[in-house]
Amino acid sequence: MKKDIKSVEELYAAQQKEWRAFRWFWSLMACVLLAAVLGVFGYGFISERTYTGAQLQVAYPKFMRVDSDTQLHLRVQDLGQNATVGINQDYLNKVKISQIVPEPVSVALDGNTLIYKFSYVRNGVITFFIDPYKMGSQRLKITVAGEKMSFQQYIYL
Amino acid sequence: MESLVLRALLVYVLIFIILRMAGKRTLGEMTAFDLVLLLIISEAVQNALLDGDHSITGSMLVIITLVFTDVMVSFGTNKSRLFDNIVNGIPLIILENGKPLLDRMKKVRLQEDDILEAARRTQGLESMEQIKYAVLEKDGSISIIPFHLNKEGLTPDITKG
Numbered sequence: 001m002k003k004d005i006k007s008v009e010e011l012y013a014a015q016q017k018e019w020r021a022f023r024w025f026w027s028l029m030a031c032v033l034l035a036a037v038l039g040v041f042g043y044g045f046i047s048e049r050t051y052t053g054a055q056l057q058v059a060y061p062k063f064m065r066v067d068s069d070t071q072l073h074l075r076v077q078d079l080g081q082n083a084t085v086g087i088n089q090d091y092l093n094k095v096k097i098s099q100i101v102p103e104p105v106s107v108a109l110d111g112n113t114l115i116y117k118f119s120y121v122r123n124g125v126i127t128f129f130i131d132p133y134k135m136g137s138q139r140l141k142i143t144v145a146g147e148k149m150s151f152q153q154y155i156y157l
Numbered sequence: 158m159e160s161l162v163l164r165a166l167l168v169y170v171l172i173f174i175i176l177r178m179a180g181k182r183t184l185g186e187m188t189a190f191d192l193v194l195l196l197i198i199s200e201a202v203q204n205a206l207l208d209g210d211h212s213i214t215g216s217m218l219v220i221i222t223l224v225f226t227d228v229m230v231s232f233g234t235n236k237s238r239l240f241d242n243i244v245n246g247i248p249l250i251i252l253e254n255g256k257p258l259l260d261r262m263k264k265v266r267l268q269e270d271d272i273l274e275a276a277r278r279t280q281g282l283e284s285m286e287q288i289k290y291a292v293l294e295k296d297g298s299i300s301i302i303p304f305h306l307n308k309e310g311l312t313p314d315i316t317k318g
Contacts, residue, residue: 026225026228029221029224029225029228030225032218032221033162033218033221033222033225036160036161036162036218037160037162037163039160041214041215041218042214043160043161044160065210065212065214065215066211066212066213066214067210067211067212068209068210068211068212068215069209156212156213156214157212157213157214
């Protein structure tokens with residue numbers, strides 16, 4: 001088969017398809033970036049959720065990323081001495097709690113609940129520094145002064 | 158941590174401004190030192206871009222941000238001449254009719270040797286007299302336009318006059 005410059009022109013239809021694919025992909029990239037800015041992949045308006053209960057306010061990330069540190073903030077009212085915060089133990093299957101501020105005086109395990117005891121809590125914020133290490137969805141169950149709440153979270157790879 | 162997308166966008170703009178202000182030579186005529194400089198910059202930028210985020214999602218978001226910004230900038234430069242001039246710079250004649258324009262060459266940090274090297278490499282020319290124009294292009298490369306040769310051979314027209 002004889003090959004010349006005209007054979008290149010025969011591929012023009014394929015080139016047009018490629019250009020269409022490029023434009024489609026650019027649009028997809030724009031959508032992904034918009035979603036990212038809004039927080040669909042964590043750290044943004046959509047991801048940052050707040051739950052307000054009777055005695056506390058919980059600020060938590062709906063979406064997290066593996067190996068990307070984030071925080072869980074519990075804004076509590078007057079819990080007095082020996083205040084306790086319970087977190088379901090299976091939460092630690094995908095997340096590591098690297099630090100808690102203020103530091104609890106003790107940690108105990110009661111069934112599937114980790115109980116963090118604080119010496120004195122009044123009108124302040126307890127911060128859990130968390131480091132997700134496994135992909136997938138999980139449920140965070142928090143118990144503070146008898147008040148139970150549960151949140152669904154998702155960790156991206 | 159704030160949005161990785163905004164962080165990547167900010168780093169892109171800052172690095173662009175820094176490299177643009179460094180002049181064309183940094184990008185076009187890369188010396189060994191320039192290469193080392195770029196490698197160090199890339200290492201420093203990596204920390205600024207990811208800031209402890211080791212997730213694949215985070216890396217992909219940074220890459221998509223940089224590529225998408227690049228595509229948008231290329232659209233912008235294609236639509237607007239002014240934007241193109243700002244982003245990519247403008248070509249500059251640095252030699253005319255065999256005579257190097259020394260003031261311009263000094264401004265863009267080029268030597269006659271750089272022009273001769275480009276002339277040898279791209280056109281196989283031996284001396285300045287054989288060059289009609291040398292142009293420092295937007296990308297930092299040097300384009301050589303030789304004199305048309307006469308029937309006798311290699312002597313350019315300028316030497317006959």
